[in-house]
Amino acid sequence: MAGQEVSIIVDWGTTSLRATLAGKSGDTLDSLETAQGISTLKKGEHEGALMAALAAWFSRYGAVPVAALGMITSRNGWIEVPYVPCPAGPADLATGTVHRTLPNGSDLVFLPGLTDQSGLPFPDVMRGEETQIVGHGLAVDATIIIPGTHSKWANVKANRIDRFQTFVTGEIFALLMNHSFIARGATVPPVDDPEAYRRGLEEAKRSAAMLSVLFSARTGGLAGKLSADQLRSYVHGLAIGQEFRQAREVGWHAEGDQATIVGNDGLNELYVIAAGTFGLEIVMGADDVLTRGALDVLHHALS
Amino acid sequence: MAGQEVSIIVDWGTTSLRATLAGKSGDTLDSLETAQGISTLKKGEHEGALMAALAAWFSRYGAVPVAALGMITSRNGWIEVPYVPCPAGPADLATGTVHRTLPNGSDLVFLPGLTDQSGLPFPDVMRGEETQIVGHGLAVDATIIIPGTHSKWANVKANRIDRFQTFVTGEIFALLMNHSFIARGATVPPVDDPEAYRRGLEEAKRSAAMLSVLFSARTGGLAGKLSADQLRSYVHGLAIGQEFRQAREVGWHAEGDQATIVGNDGLNELYVIAAGTFGLEIVMGADDVLTRGALDVLHHALS
Numbered sequence: 001m002a003g004q005e006v007s008i009i010v011d012w013g014t015t016s017l018r019a020t021l022a023g024k025s026g027d028t029l030d031s032l033e034t035a036q037g038i039s040t041l042k043k044g045e046h047e048g049a050l051m052a053a054l055a056a057w058f059s060r061y062g063a064v065p066v067a068a069l070g071m072i073t074s075r076n077g078w079i080e081v082p083y084v085p086c087p088a089g090p091a092d093l094a095t096g097t098v099h100r101t102l103p104n105g106s107d108l109v110f111l112p113g114l115t116d117q118s119g120l121p122f123p124d125v126m127r128g129e130e131t132q133i134v135g136h137g138l139a140v141d142a143t144i145i146i147p148g149t150h151s152k153w154a155n156v157k158a159n160r161i162d163r164f165q166t167f168v169t170g171e172i173f174a175l176l177m178n179h180s181f182i183a184r185g186a187t188v189p190p191v192d193d194p195e196a197y198r199r200g201l202e203e204a205k206r207s208a209a210m211l212s213v214l215f216s217a218r219t220g221g222l223a224g225k226l227s228a229d230q231l232r233s234y235v236h237g238l239a240i241g242q243e244f245r246q247a248r249e250v251g252w253h254a255e256g257d258q259a260t261i262v263g264n265d266g267l268n269e270l271y272v273i274a275a276g277t278f279g280l281e282i283v284m285g286a287d288d289v290l291t292r293g294a295l296d297v298l299h300h301a302l303s
Numbered sequence: 304m305a306g307q308e309v310s311i312i313v314d315w316g317t318t319s320l321r322a323t324l325a326g327k328s329g330d331t332l333d334s335l336e337t338a339q340g341i342s343t344l345k346k347g348e349h350e351g352a353l354m355a356a357l358a359a360w361f362s363r364y365g366a367v368p369v370a371a372l373g374m375i376t377s378r379n380g381w382i383e384v385p386y387v388p389c390p391a392g393p394a395d396l397a398t399g400t401v402h403r404t405l406p407n408g409s410d411l412v413f414l415p416g417l418t419d420q421s422g423l424p425f426p427d428v429m430r431g432e433e434t435q436i437v438g439h440g441l442a443v444d445a446t447i448i449i450p451g452t453h454s455k456w457a458n459v460k461a462n463r464i465d466r467f468q469t470f471v472t473g474e475i476f477a478l479l480m481n482h483s484f485i486a487r488g489a490t491v492p493p494v495d496d497p498e499a500y501r502r503g504l505e506e507a508k509r510s511a512a513m514l515s516v517l518f519s520a521r522t523g524g525l526a527g528k529l530s531a532d533q534l535r536s537y538v539h540g541l542a543i544g545q546e547f548r549q550a551r552e553v554g555w556h557a558e559g560d561q562a563t564i565v566g567n568d569g570l571n572e573l574y575v576i577a578a579g580t581f582g583l584e585i586v587m588g589a590d591d592v593l594t595r596g597a598l599d600v601l602h603h604a605l606s
Contacts, residue, residue, distance in 0.1 A: 121506050122522040122523045122526045122529075123526055124522060125525060149484075165515055166515060167518075168485055168514050169514050171483060172475075172514065175479070175482055175483060179481070180474060181452075181474060182474060203423075203424050206423070207423070208553060209553045210513050210514075210545070211472050211475065211542075211545060212468055212553070216424050216425050219425040220424070220425045222428060225424075242513070243514055246513060246515065249512060250511060250512045
């Protein structure tokens with residue numbers, strides 16, 4: 001089998017390296033994961049780590065195009081790749097790729113992140129989500145939500161990612177659960193309580209005062225209305241509900257609108273419920289969007 | 304000197320016991336602090352710790368009325384004292400006190416906290432701040448702000464604390480500075496940058512999307528517009544600015560209103576600047592309000 005018929009996508013983050021061997025049409029032929037995230041590597045060790053991780057595939061297929069994305073392209077990674085500005089599609093992203101040749105002759109293509117220079121007060125940034133959106137497809141104008149530690153709301157328009165905005169919902173939720181006085185006492189290991197999650201969403205929807213409504217996680221316990229089992233889901237509802245409320249305030253959606261959830265960070269089901277609370281109709285994107293998006297940018301970069 | 308001419312106020316918190324020997328008119332005659340906070344004591348050890356801390360004053364003055372407040376009256380303290388409901392003045396708070404007699408014959412009076420049962424979704428609570436507000440005085444109707452880990456906005460009306468609301472600003476700020484990815488990289492030890500603080504306030508005022516504007520602490524660094532020296536003050540501006548913005552949203556103030564800052568948690572100067580950003584005129588309360596307030600409630604409780 002000739003090398004050009006397969007490609008490798010390397011999603012290389014802080015704590016892990018995940019690689020996918022993809023066929024021409026974007027189907028996954030094989031995949032692997034190692035714990036050699038960028039936090040475990042020093043400058044100069046990246047190429048060796050990559051060659052070792054991909055050795056079996058290289059010995060089978062020879063030289064293969066490799067797309068690398070994730071924190072590997074950040075200041076703390078292998079090569080810092082500048083962000084490409086919005087609006088951007090796969091061809092625009094391809095112009096921002098950085099190319100190297102690996103010892104076995106494989107093209108190594110670092111994919112850029114995306115910046116929205118209209119972001120206030122500073123340009124907003126994403127690194128990886130733009131590739132997911134490309135993989136989802138840009139043919140239909142849409143509002144895209146990518147749930148995560150730093151959730152992204154993005155607008156697809158005229159075949160490009162037109163603009164986007166970050167909400168740090170997942171990080172605030174983690175801070176509250178792991179370190180706060182407000183949410184102290186939640187049952188460990190975590191318990192999911194769908195009803196408590198919905199109550200959190202409703203309270204977040206009711207109040208413009210996030211800094212105040214968060215205290216209800218504490219007063220609910222004091223009042224005997226919120227159990228240790230309910231606390232985590234309630235706080236999750238408050239956090240995600242505030243994301244939807246705030247996104248609505250700044251114009252991302254209105255009652256009756258449609259939005260598409262892309263990505264799969266384990267939060268999609270919760271986001272669908274939240275969207276329903278705000279009268280937002282959700283379309284679910286496919287799961288394998290990162291691979292398809294990376295292939296799309298890679299093909300533009302190598303053509 | 305007769306015992307009834309002095310009183311002792313014990314502000315007994317999680318990590319310390321602070322006691323004030325007060326004259327009849329509320330002037331401080333002496334004060335002391337020990338590290339025997341309630342977290343260091345087991346059930347049954349509180350009386351001994353208190354007698355030891357106050358031994359010198361007791362031996363000089365004999366039996367003296369003692370008012371105790373703070374976390375000592377919480378579920379994890381010595382005696383859990385139920386909250387008194389709003390609206391409440393010193394006489395109402397006195398009806399919620401719990402009385403004991405110490406081994407030397409001193410009256411020990413635990414002061415209650417305050418609850419606002421109109422709070423949504425659950426009754427709001429304060430424990431200590433109500434005593435500060437009483438100490439400030441209830442003669443003039445006013446909006447009171449008590450900056451802190453859990454800031455309180457309170458309304459004084461017809462000689463009573465009419466209602467109040469908690470904002471967890473200080474705790475969110477601490478979580479961001481101590482544990483977040485968003486604010487990672489701030490200079491240690493902390494640097495104060497008044498200009499960065501004002502920029503944070505302005506951004507908080509501009510945006511209804513707190514979960515989004517917090518990300519500007521990160522993007523400002525990426526864009527080279529926010530230095531490690533500026534990060535902490537900028538984030539502080541975002542947090543306190545959001546408190547004022549959200550308090551305004553839910554009706555606590557409007558441009559041109561007046562508010563009074565009570566208490567002294569080291570934040571008053573920052574709150575005055577924030578108030579100015581929102582067109583709010585500030586009157587500063589006195590510093591020794593806790594002692595005066597505790598004496599006021601104590602006198603009602605023992606009369």
